[in-house]
Amino acid sequence: MTTLNEDFDGWWVIINKYQKIDIPARTLYGDVEIKERFADYTAKSWPGSETNVKYYVLLENGVYVGFNEIFDPVTNRRARYHEFPIYDPNKSI
Numbered sequence: 001m002t003t004l005n006e007d008f009d010g011w012w013v014i015i016n017k018y019q020k021i022d023i024p025a026r027t028l029y030g031d032v033e034i035k036e037r038f039a040d041y042t043a044k045s046w047p048g049s050e051t052n053v054k055y056y057v058l059l060e061n062g063v064y065v066g067f068n069e070i071f072d073p074v075t076n077r078r079a080r081y082h083e084f085p086i087y088d089p090n091k092s093i
Contacts, residue, residue, distance in 0.1 A: 004065055005030040007037070007057060008084070011067065025065045025084040032059045048087035063088045 012026055036058040046053035046066055056066030068083040
């Protein structure tokens with residue numbers, strides 16, 4: 001099985017700008033194994049409130065972690081940093 005850290009390595013390790021920032025999903029759930037992966041390019045199936053989550057995983061502990069592409073509402077360009085939202089169906093985060 002693959003852990004969250006292993007799966008999100010492409011963002012958290014390979015891309016330098018994410019190495020030095022605090023990412024709660026990495027700290028809290030990095031070593032938890034992934035139960036299922038989702039890729040939804042319409043970004044409509046993410047269970048949380050964020051609107052641009054096109055890739056996310058369900059962890060063995062029931063928590064979802066996603067990759068949220070942030071866009072500037074004025075220029076419609078990608079933001080410098082994206083978010084890695086956490087959704088726990090058993091409590092609000």
